[in-house]
Amino acid sequence: GAGVSQSPSNKVTEKGKDVELRCDPISGHTALYWYRQSLGQGLEFLIYFQGNSAPDKSGLPSDRFSAERTGGSVSTLTIQRTQQEDSAVYLCASSYLPVGSTDTQYFGPGTRLTVL
Amino acid sequence: AQSVTQLGSHVSVSEGALVLLRCNYSSSVPPYLFWYVQYPNQGLQLLLKYTSAATLVKGINGFEAEFKKSETSFHLTKPSAHMSDAAEYFCAVSVPNTGNQFYFGTGTSLTVIP
Numbered sequence: 001g002a003g004v005s006q007s008p009s010n011k012v013t014e015k016g017k018d019v020e021l022r023c024d025p026i027s028g029h030t031a032l033y034w035y036r037q038s039l040g041q042g043l044e045f046l047i048y049f050q051g052n053s054a055p056d057k058s059g060l061p062s063d064r065f066s067a068e069r070t071g072g073s074v075s076t077l078t079i080q081r082t083q084q085e086d087s088a089v090y091l092c093a094s095s096y097l098p099v100g101s102t103d104t105q106y107f108g109p110g111t112r113l114t115v116l
Numbered sequence: 117a118q119s120v121t122q123l124g125s126h127v128s129v130s131e132g133a134l135v136l137l138r139c140n141y142s143s144s145v146p147p148y149l150f151w152y153v154q155y156p157n158q159g160l161q162l163l164l165k166y167t168s169a170a171t172l173v174k175g176i177n178g179f180e181a182e183f184k185k186s187e188t189s190f191h192l193t194k195p196s197a198h199m200s201d202a203a204e205y206f207c208a209v210s211v212p213n214t215g216n217q218f219y220f221g222t223g224t225s226l227t228v229i230p
Contacts, residue, residue: 004159033218035220041222042206042220042221042222042223043206043208043220043223045218045219045220048218091159091160093160104150104162104165105162105218107152107159107160107161108159109158109159110159
């Protein structure tokens with residue numbers, strides 16, 4: 001079956017603009033994660049959705065970042081008033097079981113965001 | 117708090133030589149441990165995972181890792197490096213019943229010299 005897909009693959013925007021990044025998880029996966037990968041910084045956890053539970057937003061770096069997951073499937077990460085330090089690759093992953101289990105996370109190819 | 121440390125952000129080995137990528141974790145309870153690989157311009161994919169069964173875990177492409185509780189380590193090894201092993205490798209930890217986060221190390225970039 002299809003893996004995790006993300007769109008767009010690349011996004012270039014101007015400082016101060018809003019951007020929306022989309023993630024389509026693997027069908028049937030209950031858990032969805034967003035990470036940010038900056039050069040030399042590894043993967044930074046942003047937000048985690050599990051089923052119908054309230055999301056864990058503890059990793060969001062500021063209130064300019066928000067995310068939603070509609071119908072337990074597709075997720076959108078929104079960054080308002082983008083700043084140059086927001087430039088990074090944004091990765092989405094999904095898993096069948098919740099985090100804290102032994103289940104594998106499946107990653108999408110990422111969206112490379114460049115803020116000019 | 118849980119954390120993962122990968123010693124050496126860049127590792128170079130000759131083709132055919134042993135690959136050793138180091139990972140140490142910090143956790144108050146036995147964690148689940150993972151190694152992911154990211155090839156150039158591709159997403160992360162799972163190499164192997166430790167789930168409290170056998171301490172020596174075998175993964176894809178000839179890689180293996182050994183969980184050593186006394187050393188809080190989960191180092192990744194491969195007996196003989198191939199050119200195709202050049203990639204970024206990430207160690208990660210998931211701790212049961214302690215919250216919703218999955219912690220990644222900062223990654224190790226492996227270069228294989230012909």
